Amino acid sequence: MAVELRKLINPTNEELDEAARIAAQAFQDDVFTGIFLGGNWDLLFPFCKCVVQAQNIAGENVVAVADGKFVGLAGWFPPGSLFLGSPDQAEAAGWNDFVSKMTPELTDWWMKYFLPSHERLIINAFGDPGFKKDVWNLQTLCVLPEYRRRGIGRSLVKAKENEIIASSPGQAIVLESEVEENTKMYKRWGFDVQGTLHIESYIGECEMWCLYKKF
DSSP states (O other), X not given: OOOEEEEOSSXXXXXXXXXXXXXXXXXXXXXXXXXXXXXXXXGHXXXXXXXXXXXXXXXXXXXXXXXXXXXXXXXXXXTTOOTTOSHHHHHHHTHHHHHHTSXXXXXXXXXXXXXXXXXXXXXXXXXXXXXXXXXXXXXXXXXXXXGOSXXXXXXXXXXXXXXXXXXXXXXXXXXXXXXXXXXXHHHHTTOEEEEEEEEEOSSOEEEEEEEEXXX
């Protein structure tokens, strides 16, 4: 099977929708995603569309194309930029509209529990809550279920690694994983676990691993 990696430059809204649909299909029934959405799976595609649009505005979306369609997605934020790193980015990505659809209970969990807990994770891992802004962030990595275990995810990450080695030696990638098998996969790819966080909510609980790789 031939797979082409394509960076979406000046994408159409249809291309952004297709990239968001990959993420929505890949994360359907994921435990952390369910927690993140407060159990309201109707929010899944709107959330994925916000993330893809934010990556388009302040980072980049790289898709894997096979059989004439998008089958994988890597979303990146470069050094100097973060997901929802500015009010303008949040507004342009549609985040404020997404937040308006949250229940008060979910908003309360985000603001009072998850965001402070995530900041502590980064501090414990790197000693600086702003560390992630100095490195590449792998915000999204997903492959359609029927195309997994074919090396597509690895090729999406390897392409960025090669780019960093060629242009910015000494730089690094940071990512977070909420699935133990995925964490094991990243470790096989040379990433090291820097910190862990046990996440609890009124929906359920899971683990989060923060991983890092320097070049």
